[in-house]
Amino acid sequence: MARLVMKFGGTSVADIERIKNVAQHVKRELEAGYEVAVVVSAMSGVTNQLVGWTRETSALHDAREYDAVVSSGEQVTSGLLAIALQDIGINARSWQGWQIPILTDSAHGAARILEIDGTKLVERLAQGQVAVIAGFQGLAPDGRIATLGRGGSDTSAVAIAAAIGAERCDIYTDVDGVYTTDPRIVPKARRLARIAFEEMLEMASLGAKILQVRSVELAMVHNVRTFVRSSFEDPASIPRNGEPPGTLICDEEEIVEKQTVTGIAYSRDEAQISLRRVADKPGVAAAVFGPLAEAHVNVDMIVQNISEDGSTTDMTFTVPTAEYERARKVLNDSREAIGYEVVQGSTDVAKVSVIGIGMRSHAGVAAEAFRALASKGINIRAITTSEIKISVLIDASYTELAVRTLHSVYGLDKV
Amino acid sequence: MARLVMKFGGTSVADIERIKNVAQHVKRELEAGYEVAVVVSAMSGVTNQLVGWTRETSALHDAREYDAVVSSGEQVTSGLLAIALQDIGINARSWQGWQIPILTDSAHGAARILEIDGTKLVERLAQGQVAVIAGFQGLAPDGRIATLGRGGSDTSAVAIAAAIGAERCDIYTDVDGVYTTDPRIVPKARRLARIAFEEMLEMASLGAKILQVRSVELAMVHNVRTFVRSSFEDPASIPRNGEPPGTLICDEEEIVEKQTVTGIAYSRDEAQISLRRVADKPGVAAAVFGPLAEAHVNVDMIVQNISEDGSTTDMTFTVPTAEYERARKVLNDSREAIGYEVVQGSTDVAKVSVIGIGMRSHAGVAAEAFRALASKGINIRAITTSEIKISVLIDASYTELAVRTLHSVYGLDKV
Numbered sequence: 001m002a003r004l005v006m007k008f009g010g011t012s013v014a015d016i017e018r019i020k021n022v023a024q025h026v027k028r029e030l031e032a033g034y035e036v037a038v039v040v041s042a043m044s045g046v047t048n049q050l051v052g053w054t055r056e057t058s059a060l061h062d063a064r065e066y067d068a069v070v071s072s073g074e075q076v077t078s079g080l081l082a083i084a085l086q087d088i089g090i091n092a093r094s095w096q097g098w099q100i101p102i103l104t105d106s107a108h109g110a111a112r113i114l115e116i117d118g119t120k121l122v123e124r125l126a127q128g129q130v131a132v133i134a135g136f137q138g139l140a141p142d143g144r145i146a147t148l149g150r151g152g153s154d155t156s157a158v159a160i161a162a163a164i165g166a167e168r169c170d171i172y173t174d175v176d177g178v179y180t181t182d183p184r185i186v187p188k189a190r191r192l193a194r195i196a197f198e199e200m201l202e203m204a205s206l207g208a209k210i211l212q213v214r215s216v217e218l219a220m221v222h223n224v225r226t227f228v229r230s231s232f233e234d235p236a237s238i239p240r241n242g243e244p245p246g247t248l249i250c251d252e253e254e255i256v257e258k259q260t261v262t263g264i265a266y267s268r269d270e271a272q273i274s275l276r277r278v279a280d281k282p283g284v285a286a287a288v289f290g291p292l293a294e295a296h297v298n299v300d301m302i303v304q305n306i307s308e309d310g311s312t313t314d315m316t317f318t319v320p321t322a323e324y325e326r327a328r329k330v331l332n333d334s335r336e337a338i339g340y341e342v343v344q345g346s347t348d349v350a351k352v353s354v355i356g357i358g359m360r361s362h363a364g365v366a367a368e369a370f371r372a373l374a375s376k377g378i379n380i381r382a383i384t385t386s387e388i389k390i391s392v393l394i395d396a397s398y399t400e401l402a403v404r405t406l407h408s409v410y411g412l413d414k415v
Numbered sequence: 416m417a418r419l420v421m422k423f424g425g426t427s428v429a430d431i432e433r434i435k436n437v438a439q440h441v442k443r444e445l446e447a448g449y450e451v452a453v454v455v456s457a458m459s460g461v462t463n464q465l466v467g468w469t470r471e472t473s474a475l476h477d478a479r480e481y482d483a484v485v486s487s488g489e490q491v492t493s494g495l496l497a498i499a500l501q502d503i504g505i506n507a508r509s510w511q512g513w514q515i516p517i518l519t520d521s522a523h524g525a526a527r528i529l530e531i532d533g534t535k536l537v538e539r540l541a542q543g544q545v546a547v548i549a550g551f552q553g554l555a556p557d558g559r560i561a562t563l564g565r566g567g568s569d570t571s572a573v574a575i576a577a578a579i580g581a582e583r584c585d586i587y588t589d590v591d592g593v594y595t596t597d598p599r600i601v602p603k604a605r606r607l608a609r610i611a612f613e614e615m616l617e618m619a620s621l622g623a624k625i626l627q628v629r630s631v632e633l634a635m636v637h638n639v640r641t642f643v644r645s646s647f648e649d650p651a652s653i654p655r656n657g658e659p660p661g662t663l664i665c666d667e668e669e670i671v672e673k674q675t676v677t678g679i680a681y682s683r684d685e686a687q688i689s690l691r692r693v694a695d696k697p698g699v700a701a702a703v704f705g706p707l708a709e710a711h712v713n714v715d716m717i718v719q720n721i722s723e724d725g726s727t728t729d730m731t732f733t734v735p736t737a738e739y740e741r742a743r744k745v746l747n748d749s750r751e752a753i754g755y756e757v758v759q760g761s762t763d764v765a766k767v768s769v770i771g772i773g774m775r776s777h778a779g780v781a782a783e784a785f786r787a788l789a790s791k792g793i794n795i796r797a798i799t800t801s802e803i804k805i806s807v808l809i810d811a812s813y814t815e816l817a818v819r820t821l822h823s824v825y826g827l828d829k830v
Contacts, residue, residue, distance in 0.1 A: 016468060016471045016472050019472065020472070050491065053431060053491070053495055054494070054495065054498060056431045057431050057434065057435070057495050057498040057499050057502065058498045058499065058501065058502035060502075061498040061501070061502075062497065062498060062501055062508075064508070064509075065494040065495075065497045065498045065501070065508070065509055066494070066498075067494075068490060068491075068493065068494035068497075068509045068511070069490070069491050069494035069495060069498075071490075072487035072488075072490045072491050073487075075483060075484070075486075075487045075490070076465065076468070076483075076484050076487050078483065079469070079480040079481070079482075079483035079484035080468055080469065080472050080480075080484060082477065082480045082483075083469060083472045083473045083476045083477060083480045083481075083484075084472050084473065086473065086476070086477055086480075087472065087473035087475075087476075093477075093479070093480070094479075094480055094483045096483070096560075098513070099558060099559065143514060144514065145511075
């Protein structure tokens with residue numbers, strides 16, 4: 001029988017009534033003939049409270065103890081959902097990360113899943129028992145609980161789906177799918193029926209906060225068909241046959257009608273740093289980015305221009321806003337070693353990206369974007385491109401205008 | 416180096432400030448030269464909320480899932496206290512029941528500890544690491560978490576103390592020791608410096624709610640010296656030398672000055688049932704108490720009188736108030752089989768008990784009690800005695816008067 005993983009986030013299990021609603025969703029899939037494993041997050045707000053307590057106890061807390069405290073949230077939800085399922089006559093049991101076990105590396109607080117032994121789960125599923133799995137956690141090599149970092153339950157769900165060979169991994173969330181862009185900015189944004197793993201990875205990395213980036217990577221590597229859908233629909237109203245509302249993240253092979261551009265993403269969490277008149281000599285890039293890497297500053301877009309006379313260069317790059325001050329300090333401290341004249345920066349910038357696997361086979365997509373932005377008087381500070389995306393750095397105040405312009409120019413507006 | 420177990424209940428770890436106060440208590444004992452294992456309960460109120468959620472989800476919930484949910488409370492406290500200890504420079508780590516492991520039987524929700532492998536704990540303690548252990552829980556044979564039932568953290572503490580060969584098990588609670596009787600009823604009640612295991616067992620069984628009965632049994636079996644003391648004292652004000660305020664529960668060998676009577680206990684949670692004119696024939700007791708046992712009614716005091724003519728008998732016994740209605744129903748259903756004329760009952764009764772190991776060697780203790788109660792016009796409905804206690808069943812309205820009278824007659828009043 002086909003297996004299905006269903007994942008429910010914090011808002012979907014925020015109280016007992018919603019947990020009972022989740023049980024109805026599970027029931028529907030059982031009746032449709034699936035063997036079901038459910039992955040749950042902590043009840044909305046619980047994780048924040050637990051994290052708050054660890055911080056209140058000590059600003060510098062042991063990540064292993066943080067994990068012991070914070071992982072309890074998912075443990076509670078898994079037990080409650082198992083009870084809710086039993087209450088409507090469904091055979092179910094809860095599984096903690098250490099019981100399966102979900103083996104992780106030793107990076108407590110932000111661990112990566114190394115291996116999941118799905119044997120016991122598959123056995124119980126075949127016996128008709130629903131597995132309710134505490135998301136966000138596993139067992140570290142030291143025999144203690146490790147959490148996967150914020151949003152880690154998505155990763156748990158995809159990893160479980162890969163381990164048990166599920167036909168699909170359904171991510172129930174508070175939105176009903178992935179949109180061509182943020183509908184709060186572009187009311188004409190359309191929900192995508194399907195999106196390729198690579199595209200979703202870019203969308204997730206670039207600011208669409210629907211799925212954790214790592215879960216999309218994992219889905220791509222293991223080819224786990226991942227379906228994003230709303231948990232707030234009445235389970236009874238969902239059609240038995242035909243595709244329910246939502247977005248399927250899948251291999252591009254499964255996408256019949258490929259669009260040139262699939263979506264527009266944006267991020268305001270960017271800061272720009274420019275080094276003026278850097279000595280243009282071998283090893284200068286290493287002199288700039290080495291110290292930044294050591295200080296755990298994540299550098300994103302990098303643009304370097306040769307100066308007119310060829311003796312100095314200008315270097316521009318972006319970092320997350322939260323790391324801006326740290327980056328400035330590192331650069332000031334390394335001024336001698338690098339040898340630049342002046343450092344300039346701004347946190348008042350945004351990155352807007354055009355994403356689509358169709359770009360691979362279509363020329364002129366970038367040119368179209370630049371033309372459209374120019375026609376609205378939007379100045380481009382920096383550009384980076386990959387095979388399936390174009391990102392531009394612009395003044396933050398033009399974010400909405402840029403997103404709307406690009407959404408329209410690539411024909412993504414709902415008709 | 417001598418090992419010490421310190422146990423802190425829910426009110427002692429109710430918030431972060433109190434958890435930090437607990438860390439100071441631990442620090443004091445480390446400085447006194449002990450290797451320390453701490454056992455913690457859930458933060459006050461947390462267990463009730465978790466239990467409430469399981470009930471809200473389903474009235475009839477799976478005890479294994481109840482355990483998964485409810486055990487999370489102690490998990491949180493153990494992590495937070497470990498962080499608080501680290502914050503003041505103390506090497507510490509949290510231990511969950513399944514990590515040690517504390518092996519229990521399979522009676523989820525009210526499990527008994529079968530075995531604790533103290534090897535890993537002893538190793539870490541010797542390395543100078545404080546062990547912070549989640550109380551109230553262990554690992555059942557099915558590989559899942561089992562809780563020990565309400566108040567189970569006391570039992571965890573005593574069992575850990577036995578497993579690691581601790582010199583003493585300190586139970587920090589919201590009272591500063593065991594009193595000769597309830598100070599709310601008798602303001603002249605005195606705190607006992609020492610009390611024998613057997614006496615404490617009677618006190619605990621008979622209504623003194625300081626320690627869980629099972630923890631006292633366990634302490635007696637393994638001869639774990641258990642010290643009841645207050646967690647609300649300022650850790651800094653506790654004398655380094657000399658005995659701090661509290662009550663040591665120990666072997667009677669350790670009690671030099673034995674009193675005839677050590678304390679007076681009472682319980683209002685009693686109901687009386689009397690069967691009148693029961694046919695006085697062999698097997699009648701089995702006919703009465705067999706069905707009650709099958710219905711899980713706990714029968715306590717049993718008194719049987721032969722009638723004048725020897726053909727019928729009157730039988731009186733007590734049951735917990737909560738089981739009274741169930742007991743009445745069982746007896747009505749078994750009326751034919753038992754063969755009694757009428758059943759009478761009352762929930763308006765109380766049991767008052769006089770406890771002391773000194774009674775073994777002193778005659779006339781019971782007579783003194785009966786005389787004192789009679790002098791106050793208190794009617795005795797039933798009497799049971801053991802080697803070290805006398806219990807009388809009286810009208811509930813006389814409870815305080817009886818307790819005060821007995822407390823005074825045995826010279827327990829504070830001078």
